[in-house]
Amino acid sequence: MGSVIEGVWGFCLNACLKQQNIHEYKLGWIYGHTYNDFACVVSDEPWDPETKQGELFRIEAKSMVNSADESKAHFDRLSRELVPLDILAVFLWDWQRIKPGELTVYPAIVDAFVGRALPVAHLRDEMHIQRGGSFVTEGNCPDGCSPQACIHLGEPLNANGVRERRTGPQTATARSVSYAANFGGLLRMLGCRSEEGRSILNRYYNEDETVRRFLDFMRRNFNRVSQALE
Ligand SMILES: [Zn+2]
Incomplete structure (x- = not known):
């Protein structure tokens, strides 16, 4: 479920940018990485994730389940692989009932951190x-x-x-x-x-x-x- 939340976040962020009439940049999902990694890319430039051509900074998205004692979310990229603009985004989520007394539950994001990755590293x-x-x-x-x-x-x-x-x-x-x-x-x-x-x-x-x-x-x-x- 965590991976889905991270992916949907990227999708929603692009929708927000469009809604606010920001077309110069968009969020690109980096194919082939084990984790959900995104890059902020310049829309009308060719993008090469290998050389980082066409991208401004990267965003590592992580999710944690609130009720689990030990979270599986790992932020293990080496400090030397991070540049000062790179971002770490952490979403804390848990199952919540749609309405009190209802049996249907949904994954609710209950808290989040978004900030520069390097100082945390x-x-x-x-x-x-x-x-x-x-x-x-x-x-x-x-x-x-x-x-x-x-x-x-x-x-x-x-x-x-x-x-x-x-x-x-x-x-x-x-x-x-x-x-x-x-x-x-x-x-x-x-x-x-x-x-x-x-x-x-x-x-x-x-x-x-x-x-x-x-x-x-x-x-x-x-x-x-x-x-x-x-
Ligand atoms: Zn060696």
Whole structure:
């Protein structure tokens, strides 16, 4: 259902642009990506998602179910893959009855965050290190790649040295899993076990307007987050 909500959002946004007589730009859906990724494209220019020709910025759409304890929504694009204009859009939804007492339910969007992706990625990365994780740096790849040939720069490794993404170093796996897939979980990435984690969250909250809006969105909806913020 989350994927449908994300796709319909893109469709509705284009309808809104048309309604407001804005024809210079439109939202393009990027074919072949695992997640729902959109690009803001210039209408009368050829668009090439490979080279990003004809696009102004990208939008990553994520959805979370309010009633699920652990959301499956992952924001795991590497910081180095994001440019300052890129946008993160998160929709929180839940099943609601059409009318009180009615049996028919529909997926209602109960809250949302739309803002720049990069500051949120920076917070995510710092929290990852605080939990004992690391990132592949030049000359330090577990695969032993030469710095020129390494395609794993910036890939996250968890506290046990296991790659977090399928694209991480091939030798950084565990016996049970090929990759950990915890990195960027929208709720999990804010988890802190120490005073240090809480102080990182609060520092970003006080210093970055985008992160503040993101954390306000999360704390409105998840107790765990509001407890970590002072
Ligand atoms: Zn490498």
